[in-house]
Amino acid sequence: MINLTIGEKVWQSVVYVILIFLSLLCLLPFLYVIAVSVTPESEVLRRGIVIIPESFTFLAYKEVFISHGIWQAYKITLFRTIVGTVLNVLFTVLAAYPLSKKYLPGRSPFLLFIVFTMMFSGGLIPTYLLIRSLGLLNSPWVLIIPNLISAFNLVIIKGFFEQLPGEIEESARVDGASELQSLWRIILPLSLPVISTISLFYAVGHWNSYFDAIVYINDSNLMPLQVVLRNILLNVATQSAESLANSGAVSTFAVQMATVVVTTIPILIVYPFLQKHFTKGVLLGSVKG
Amino acid sequence: MQVKLAADAIPLSKKRKSWIRTIQKYKVMYALLLPALIYFAVFKYIPMAGILIAFKNYNLALGVWDSPWVGFKNFTDFMNGVYFWDIMKNTIVISLYKLLFGFSAPILLALLLNEVHTQWFKKIVQTITYLPHFLSWVIVYGLMVALLAPGDGLFNMILKESGFQPISFLTEPAWGRLLVIASEIWKDIGWGAILYLAALAGIDPSLYEAARMDGASKWRQLWHITLPGIRGVIILMLILKLSHILDAGFDQIFMFANTFNQEKIDIIDTWVYREGLERLKIGLATAVGLFKAVIGFGLVLAANKLAKKFDGQIW
Numbered sequence: 001m002i003n004l005t006i007g008e009k010v011w012q013s014v015v016y017v018i019l020i021f022l023s024l025l026c027l028l029p030f031l032y033v034i035a036v037s038v039t040p041e042s043e044v045l046r047r048g049i050v051i052i053p054e055s056f057t058f059l060a061y062k063e064v065f066i067s068h069g070i071w072q073a074y075k076i077t078l079f080r081t082i083v084g085t086v087l088n089v090l091f092t093v094l095a096a097y098p099l100s101k102k103y104l105p106g107r108s109p110f111l112l113f114i115v116f117t118m119m120f121s122g123g124l125i126p127t128y129l130l131i132r133s134l135g136l137l138n139s140p141w142v143l144i145i146p147n148l149i150s151a152f153n154l155v156i157i158k159g160f161f162e163q164l165p166g167e168i169e170e171s172a173r174v175d176g177a178s179e180l181q182s183l184w185r186i187i188l189p190l191s192l193p194v195i196s197t198i199s200l201f202y203a204v205g206h207w208n209s210y211f212d213a214i215v216y217i218n219d220s221n222l223m224p225l226q227v228v229l230r231n232i233l234l235n236v237a238t239q240s241a242e243s244l245a246n247s248g249a250v251s252t253f254a255v256q257m258a259t260v261v262v263t264t265i266p267i268l269i270v271y272p273f274l275q276k277h278f279t280k281g282v283l284l285g286s287v288k289g
Numbered sequence: 290m291q292v293k294l295a296a297d298a299i300p301l302s303k304k305r306k307s308w309i310r311t312i313q314k315y316k317v318m319y320a321l322l323l324p325a326l327i328y329f330a331v332f333k334y335i336p337m338a339g340i341l342i343a344f345k346n347y348n349l350a351l352g353v354w355d356s357p358w359v360g361f362k363n364f365t366d367f368m369n370g371v372y373f374w375d376i377m378k379n380t381i382v383i384s385l386y387k388l389l390f391g392f393s394a395p396i397l398l399a400l401l402l403n404e405v406h407t408q409w410f411k412k413i414v415q416t417i418t419y420l421p422h423f424l425s426w427v428i429v430y431g432l433m434v435a436l437l438a439p440g441d442g443l444f445n446m447i448l449k450e451s452g453f454q455p456i457s458f459l460t461e462p463a464w465g466r467l468l469v470i471a472s473e474i475w476k477d478i479g480w481g482a483i484l485y486l487a488a489l490a491g492i493d494p495s496l497y498e499a500a501r502m503d504g505a506s507k508w509r510q511l512w513h514i515t516l517p518g519i520r521g522v523i524i525l526m527l528i529l530k531l532s533h534i535l536d537a538g539f540d541q542i543f544m545f546a547n548t549f550n551q552e553k554i555d556i557i558d559t560w561v562y563r564e565g566l567e568r569l570k571i572g573l574a575t576a577v578g579l580f581k582a583v584i585g586f587g588l589v590l591a592a593n594k595l596a597k598k599f600d601g602q603i604w
Contacts, residue, residue, distance in 0.1 A: 011507055015404045022398070023417040026475070029432040032443055036435060049446045095325030098318035105311050110322060114329055120586045122336025123578030124558070125565040129342070129353070130335050148328050179317040208425035211540055215566065226427045230544070233431050253441040260431035267423050275416060278423075279483055 030264070037061070037257040041250055059250040060258035068232060068255075069220070070262060076140060077225040081206040084144040088202040089195060092154050097183050099154070100161035111158075118151045124215075131216055142216040143206070143224070153198045160194040161187060197277050207267065229263045232256055343576035349569070356572075363576035372560065380556040383537040386470045388530055394474045395481030396523065400515065402482065403489045415486075418479025426544045429472055433459065433545075437468075465550035469541060484526070485519055492518035524599045532592035535581050557581050 032051065036044075037060050039053040047054075064070050098104055099111055121127075127146070136142040164187065172182045188195070210226035217223065223231075233256055312319060343363055345356040367373060398418065405411045421429070436443045437458035445455040458464045496514045505513070539558040546554050557577060565574025 008507070012404065015401050016410070019401055019405065019410075019414045022478075023414050026417050026421055026479070029436060033432060033435045036441070044441075048450060049443065091324055091328070094321045098315075098322045101318065104315055104318055105308075110326065113326065117329055117333040119589045120337070120582055121333065122339050123575065123582055124561055125571055125575040125578055126336035126339025126342060127332075128566060129339055129571075130332070146332050148332070149325055151329075154325070179321075204423055208423075208427075209540075210425065210427055211543060215562075226425050229431060230427045233427070233434055234547075251441070253438065256431065257435055260428060260435070263431075264424065264428050268420075271420060271423060272416075275419065278419065283484070283487055 033257045033260050037254055037261050039254065041254065044251070044254075057250070060254040061262070063250055063255050064232075064258045064262055068228060068259070069223075070225070070228060070259070072221055073223055073225040073228040076143075076222055077207060079140060080143045080224060081203050084147070084206045085199055085203045087144060087148060088150070088153075089199050092149050092157060092198065093183075093188070093195065095149065096154050096157035096161055097179075097187065100158045102162075114151050114154060128215060137216055138219050138222065140222055143209075143212055146212070147205075150202070153201060157191070157194055157198060160191055164190055193277075193280060197280055200274055200277055204267075225263050229259050232259045340575065340579050342572055343579045345572055347571040347575070349571070359572070363572045364580065366573060367577050367580065372555075375552065376555055376557055376560045379554060380535055380537045383466060383469060383542075383554065383556060384534045386466065387473055387537070388527075388534075390470055391473050391477065391481075392527065392530060394478045396485055396519075398478050399482040399485035399489060399519075400511070402486060403515070415479065415482075418482070420479070421476045422480035424476070426540045429476055429541075430544045433468065433472060459545075460547055460549035462550045462553040465545070465553040469538070469545055469554055472545075473538065473541065484522060488519040488522040489515065521599060525596055528592045528596045528599070532588040533585070534588060535585050 035050055035053055038056045038058065039050045040055055040057040040059070043053060043055060044050055095114075099107060099114075101107065122130075131137060131142060131146060136145065168190075169182050169186055172186050177185065208226065210224065210230060213222075213224050213227045214230075217227075235252070339353065342353060342356070344358060344360060345353070346359045346362075347353070348356045402411055402414060405414070424432075434442065437445065439445055439455055439457040439459070442458075444458070448455050456464070458468060492514065496518075497510060500510050500514060535557060537556040537558075539556070542554055542556050542559050543562070546559055558581075561574045561578050561581075564570045564577075
């Protein structure tokens with residue numbers, strides 16, 4: 001760049017040091033968790049703090065997968081994330097399309113009807129009573145249906161549709177395309193960036209949420225990953241009758257850390273591919289709908 | 290737009306189009322909208338009607354309609370309850386701390402990143418600092434356990450090896466709020482910075498050139514160019530956050546709270562969950578939820594009004 005004065009060079013170095021420090025602060029907890037999860041109990045007892053293990057063991061992982069029902073939880077979470085996200089996006093797009101048409105009679109009242117729910121809600125207890133009377137308790141669908149459409153995402157997609165040049169759609173109409181055809185053939189392909197962003201938001205939301213499962217589900221076979229992790233972290237009794245931890249081969253702490261790793265890894269794998277979309281998403285979200 | 294104009298030009302221009310005709314004309318559009326309207330009606334508006342419970346002595350066996358009315362008794366019970374000031378204070382104090390520190394931290398990070406001209410370095414830092422945002426609060430709590438657990442946590446091992454007493458960070462009330470706020474900053478600092486980075490990128494570089502020519506120092510440039518350049522975004526974000534002052538972060542607190550540190554970090558939402566669904570004081574908990582929803586609603590309206598004065602409205 002341009003010639004820097006000494007003061008500016010010092011300033012630059014300070015900035016770099018702070019940023020490297022911050023990045024390490026974000027990364028180190030993960031590395032420590034991984035280290036603990038693969039370190040044999042004997043080495044911990046001998047050495048104390050283990051940052052870089054000398055020997056490895058996957059006993060803690062074995063314990064997590066065998067005694068804590070992680071596979072079942074993975075299945076539920078995958079079901080929730082995949083089916084949930086597909087339905088979320090489908091219904092959000094279908095509703096956003098008519099609402100993006102300024103000529104549609106009744107558009108404003110419908111929009112108000114939806115946006116109002118962003119500002120005011122019945123709260124936890126009335127919602128719980130509704131879900132109960134709908135017979136959704138202890139059904140895997142309770143994780144999907146009550147969150148079918150996010151008003152916020154709907155407004156973002158609607159805003160994006162409105163910005164698309166109207167002429168393309170008009171010419172399709174003149175050529176005889178129906179509303180559905182022009183949505184499918186013209187609007188959707190043009191909206192892929194916003195739709196992928198919204199899909200990611202929905203998917204991350206599904207993957208990470210745990211509270212609805214705690215409230216609405218009792219059946220331990222229907223518990224998603226986050227709830228199982230929570231139970232293990234809080235030492236709530238889980239299905240660990242023949243647990244290795246009881247036999248002293250592996251510490252509870254290592255098992256907890258192994259569960260953290262197992263739950264985090266899918267996000268870490270997907271993250272690099274999706275990161276560029278995320279940035280776009282925040283900026284989209286900040287644009288008023 | 291032209292679709293409409295064309296349609297209007299056809300003989301339909303008779304002023305008295307009945308609404309049945311309108312529906313017929315736009316039937317596909319309305320059909321697409323219908324599932325969403327049903328969804329919002331059922332899952333958002335029916336619970337709003339369920340707020341009636343706040344004014345009743347709700348009895349599971351009798352149901353919403355047949356439970357006896359009690360007027361505002363649930364509300365007065367709440368306001369006079371011993372826990373009222375505690376949970377109100379916790380909610381507001383935690384929110385304000387998050388506002389103060391959680392709000393300024395991403396701005397600082399964005400300002401620092403803005404000073405970096407090595408693109409690959411900037412990108413790596415950004416990639417790493419965004420990451421925690423995508424972890425659930427359960428995972429973040431897991432990382433906290435790794436660092437802070439009383440026996441095996443990293444800090445406590447270090448404390449023990451240096452001859453100090455271990456501290457049970459996760460259950461000690463004195464550490465509760467610090468933990469909640471620090472973990473929130475850790476999780477969302479990078480994510481929050483994105484918006485400010487975009488705003489910073491929008492500042493005209495020639496302003497800096499001119500300032501350098503005039504011999505303005507780094508601090509003067511920051512004060513007279515950078516900060517004014519992102520002032521709009523900062524104010525808007527601040528107003529938005531103010532409208533959520535009663536949402537101290539349910540998912541997080543629910544994860545971090547335990548019987549030991551509850552006195553310091555129990556917030557309205559976690560209290561409603563416990564009293565309503567665990568202790569089945571349904572009427573009382575609904576009243577508290579309504580209390581919070583009404584105040585929140587007022588705050589959102591006020592925030593939108595304020596925001597209009599600055600950088601356009603929120604919706």
